[in-house]
Amino acid sequence: MKTLKIKQAHAAKIKKGYPLILKEAVLSKDDDITEGSLIGLTDEKGGFLGKGYYGVQNKGIGWVLTQNRDEPIDQRFFLSRLTKAFQERNELFGDSDTTAFRVFNGEGDGIGGLTIDYYDGYFLIQWYSKGIYAYKESVVTALDELSDYKAIYEKKRFSSAGQYVEDDDFVKGTRGEFPIIVKENGIHFAVYLNDGAMTGVFLDQRNVRKAIRDRYAEGKTVLNTFSYTGAFSVAAALGGAAKTTSVDVANRSLNRTIEQFSVNGLDHEAHDIKVMDVFNYFSYAVKKQLSYDLVILDPPSFARTKKRTFSAAKDYKNLLKETIAITKNEGVIVASTNSSAFGMKKFKGFIDAACKETGTSCTVLEEYSLPEDFKTVKSYQEGNYLKVVFLRIHHR
Template sequence: MSAHVILQPSRDKSLRRKHPWVFESAVAELKGRARVGDTVDVFDSEGDWLGRGAYSPHSKIRVRMWTFKKDESIDNGFFLRKLETALALRKRLFNPEKTNSFRWIASESDGLPGITIDVYDNVAVVQLLSAGAEKHRNKIVWAITKLLPDIHVYERSDVDVRKKEGLEPVTGVLHGTPPMQVTVKENGLNIVVDIEHGHKTGFYLDQRDSRAAAAYYAKDADVLNCFSYTGTFSCYALKGGAKSVTNVDVSQPALDLAKQHVALNALDEAKAHYVNKDVFKALREYHEQQQQFDMVILDPPKFVESKASLTRAARGYKDINMYGIHAVKSGGLLLTFSCSGLMPADLFQKVVADAALDAGRTIKIIARLNQASDHPIIGSYPEGYYLKGLVCEVTDE
């Protein structure tokens, strides 16, 4: 028998519910030898087979499950099937003439823990963040090129979380000759993606539906886009009929690309403004100057890195939302987001409500926004739900 993990008594419930993680504390012993990323079988304390996963001796998540089917091997065919199933779903979601950028593999939610694959036109950007993903890199690239023969593949596994798996950051070409910048279509808009240096895999695909919502709400509005990055929320707002957009970001290169996006989409450049400043500082200045907008978008980076940092992060979200609420004219709208998976939706709503109280204003939640449809949430892994957004009317009542 190959190497296998035996669980502590009564620590099998989550696996029986097909949750894909086995924590270090649940493991009674490892029988046989397993190196980083090796496939191991998992048994309960009575000797019943539960599933098969990737072993990670350095991580608190000791095993990430590949399969709960006893006759399923973790071979080329396994990765091909997973990628094919996921691609079929994405093809149902998008008209390729209007949107040719999408998340192909959303890690655990597509049955491939630690693997993210984003497609930007003819470039697939891969993130391999777990020991098992690292082990099977060649099989994954083979499956990608089998299903999309004309694709170029680039790796962006330059994420700190790899250290928890005992892995070094890695970037580089895996197949073909990918361009380092690619212009993609999203809902008919043109967006330049920096494959090599852009955030995450180059772009925030998860906000696609929220950007479309912003276009709907922005008609005749003066819009403040905070943490604007490359200004795509603003492009949608201008397309939706905004009177003006102001992009605030600490990164000048991101603002330069935001400016390029307005020109690329033949939008009115006179309506777009750019502020290279820390958002907290800019919002405090707007408050001091009593400057307000019809619509404020708050899309900050992830504040919560661990459960231990949740309380501190909640304070950060409260502060930024209080100043964001100050910046909205009475009767205007706040679109506010948290991309922290460890921030529960009900707590985020409470934080925003408390921020409104501190600002001496009233909010009414008129819509909820979530990660786009190509970032699905498998029923057995609720942690896959991470992006939460609220559309709030702000009044002085």
């Protein structure tokens, strides 16, 4: 086992359970540490802090796996962590209305840099560093023991830029015929595990989609911005929305959104699906004097098009101002961000500032963070990245 000596200021955080090993926390390390090396962490005086693995990703250089000096990091370690995670999702495994959810959420379940999602008999493993990928055999063997799955797929997200690595995503089992149709609270979604970085649905928004369908959509005109495959639009349509409009800049969003409507028995022609830059759509809507009862605003935390760069930390407030301008009086905005760069308090600060600067006021109706299958640990707040606030807008 290699040794990593941690600066005293950071050692205190690790002692309290902070699982990420930051580059700037390291005082010294053995020269021959490589991706996947098991490491022992000590404070400046040589005191034991924990054991983990070395794996460079955009967040840090590795993860603490145990603070128990006597616990070996071996096959049994991986099996025990996955077994516990599976047991905690027993209720979801038994829910016939929901067949897609997260079964292992990185550091929240005890192994940072790794997530595993379940899609109706298929597992999708996402690896966030070459370091954790070194333990692929241990993880797959644990899945073999825990489940009679149809197949395992994977996404490698450890290029130098932290992006998805193009590869054959199939690991083992019987290759799926895609799309496969999964359920989430009775809503159907067409999912692809073999086609690029994303599958067609973001599982962390499950409770938000249910709220939109069950309590906010009936009879309403709905605008879904940055709509991807239209999952929020489908939820709204199933909830009785008068009409939904889905806007996304990606060309493939059109066919994928039509597909999501179709697998739910909905007529996509009764709804609008627009392939255009959302930022341009706001200007278009103002020009055409369009306004909506319900607007879903869930931009990526960072996006770049030919003409502009969007960063949630810098630009969310102004985006919200543009959204307020096309929301009807007493209408609702679902303000959402998956940026881990700031917490809920700062996010609400953006909301307050946007209302103030547009001369409107807003009432917070509901708030959401990650659902229970996206388990987090209190000592690592960055892991609890999702912030969703339902706002009622009052134009003065």
